[in-house]
Amino acid sequence: MSELEVKKVIALMSGTSCDSIDAGLCEVYPDMSVKLIRGINFPYPEHVRAKIFQIFRGEASVKDICQMNFVIGKCFADACKILIEEYGKPDLISSHGQTVYHYPYDEKIDDISMKSTLQIGESSVIAQETGCMVVSNFREADIAQGGQGAPLVCFADEKWWGKGISRQCHSEFDSVNVSAPHPASLSNGARECNRNYAIQNIGGISNVTVVSKDFDTFGFDTGLGNIMIDYCAQKYFSKPYDKDGDIASEGVICESWLECLLQDEYYFVEPPKSTGREYFNPQYIENSLKYAPKDPKDIIATATALTAKTIADAYERFIYPNVGIHEAVICGGGAYNKTLMKFLRKFLPSYIELKTCEDYGISNNFKEVMAFALLGYCTYYGIPNNLPCCTGAKKRVVMGKITY
Ligand SMILES: Nc1ncnc2c1ncn2[C@@H]1O[C@H](COP(=O)(O)OP(=O)(O)O)[C@@H](O)[C@H]1O
Ligand SMILES: [Mg+2]
Missing domain, CATH: 3.30.420.40 (ATPase, nucleotide binding domain)
Incomplete structure (x- = not known):
């Protein structure tokens, strides 16, 4: 495992509100602190948004979902390009994807029982359009280990507000040379250690x-x-x-x-x-x-x-x-x-x-973006980035897939 370095990460987040694509250029530090350099709310084009809501309503065909995977990928790439034009290419892009279905229930099909979730916004489109490495599809690995694949931001919350290195992940982080116990930079030092x-x-x-x-x-x-x-x-x-x-x-x-x-x-x-x-x-x-x-x-x-x-x-x-x-x-x-x-x-x-x-000192709008910058950073270095206490997974895993 290579020694951790500061990385510039563009993170992309579009949540269940589907109000906009939140894109943020962040610096992620080896101590797991994250600094937002610039954040933008990139609106989905009108008809794209309408189509997403059509999928939410269960009124979309397989063809629609197939097509929207690529269309949303292009929208994500366009959001990245605005930041890239101003600041140059990041080391990686971390994309949550647009959730179109989340089904955290074990329902048996034959003898097979799996939870499931689907985030779309094709990572290959983002990678090819921007020329950057993309980390995406975070939730699947946690689900493959029996978890719900959600919530994922708990990992970042723990790093930023908590003990820094928790009891449960201490040894894993030691092994990848993370030494700083807690990033004060994200929270402008206001956090107090003795609070819950x-x-x-x-x-x-x-x-x-x-x-x-x-x-x-x-x-x-x-x-x-x-x-x-x-x-x-x-x-x-x-x-x-x-x-x-x-x-x-x-x-x-x-x-x-x-x-x-x-x-x-x-x-x-x-x-x-x-x-x-x-x-x-x-x-x-x-x-x-x-x-x-x-x-x-x-x-x-x-x-x-x-x-x-x-x-x-x-x-x-x-x-x-x-x-x-x-x-x-x-x-x-x-x-x-x-x-x-x-x-x-x-x-x-x-x-x-x-x-x-x-x-x-963190924008309410961009905190999740910053969390996904950190999750993508961990994927890049092969650091486990789920918290089984939150998702119910059987073990800690490295979530996220890398696209070149
Ligand atoms: N100024 C505001 N006043 C009231 N509600 C707001 C305001 N700004 C945002 N919101 C609410 O927050 C939602 C978006 O929140 P967001 O954190 O982006 O959710 P998601 O992660 O699901 O996209 C909007 O749909 C709206 O309901
Ligand atoms: Mg939103």
């Missing part, structure tokens, strides 16, 4: 990583993030999302509807667990809306409260019995929703400090 953190991403779906001084890192998807809020903002106000939570702030939470929505069985499943648009799909939302209050503002207020309350409930059910939390650090687009943040403050215990990634 819930690093809470609120994208389309919400996921948490628990990083503590006295418990191995663990994490899981808490459930809905912005998917239902976005859907209702589109349906009732013809807006792609509820900017700053303004609409929700004018509505009233319908307690009886909220109580009913909180009964969904996903929220009661023990971790490890992950979810996606396949579960919280338009049909789920439309069914839920049958019992909704009349005023669309109240609907959005209640959908916003649902995201906040399911996060708070998940902490109560699955985190506090194991570990106390001093601080919740919110990231992802949801951190910009002021009403959602207000509801989180209301539902979380008052002793928990509520911050966003931006309090640590």
Whole structure:
């Protein structure tokens, strides 16, 4: 194994919200810290985005998916080219891909039972268009080891907020000459060693990583993030999302509807667990809306409260019995929703400090990009980059495939 060096990595992320391709040029350091040099939100061309939603709705043919794999690959390459034009070629590109299906369930076909997931955006197109090495398809290796292939950012959260080198991966990292215990550069040194953190991403779906001084890192998807809020903002106000939570702030939470929505069985499943648009799909939302209050503002207020309350409930059910939390650090687009943040403050215990990634000098928009820069860096060096405590995999593996 070669000695680790600083690498320039362009990371590409497009999550379940499908709001944009987030692309970031990062420097990744041997101590696993990551510095974002420049981040851009590259919008999907209109018809490409519409086609992706067609796939989400289950209205696409195999031909559509085949075609979109290459079309999205081209969009990813175009996003990279903007950064390359300004900064030159990176050492590698790390591409998460666009998830079009995530199915973390063991369903038997003959005697074969495998979980599955599908991220598209052909890496060969990105590599050929840019002339750069590409790391992609991270989730598959974890699934091949019985994991759910999600959530993956926990690995980065542990490096940045945690012990740096955890008990479970200490020896593996020693063997590849990683000596620095913790990168302060990412978090501008604000992190305190004796605190327990819930690093809470609120994208389309919400996921948490628990990083503590006295418990191995663990994490899981808490459930809905912005998917239902976005859907209702589109349906009732013809807006792609509820900017700053303004609409929700004018509505009233319908307690009886909220109580009913909180009964969904996903929220009661023990971790490890992950979810996606396949579960919280338009049909789920439309069914839920049958019992909704009349005023669309109240609907959005209640959908916003649902995201906040399911996060708070998940902490109560699955985190506090194991570990106390001093601080919740919110990231992802949801951190910009002021009403959602207000509801989180209301539902979380008052002793928990509520911050966003931006309090640590990291853009809420680009934290996941930075995490994928780190995951790709590890793939490049053959460093195991999954956390079985979070995904349920049988062992640590090197996730990601390399395309030249
Ligand atoms: N200013 C804002 N106010 C309210 N919500 C926002 C704002 N900016 C982004 N969002 C929400 O965040 C979502 C995108 O979050 P993101 O972290 O990119 O999710 P994903 O990883 O699923 O793409 C948007 O769809 C929107 O719902
Ligand atoms: Mg996004």
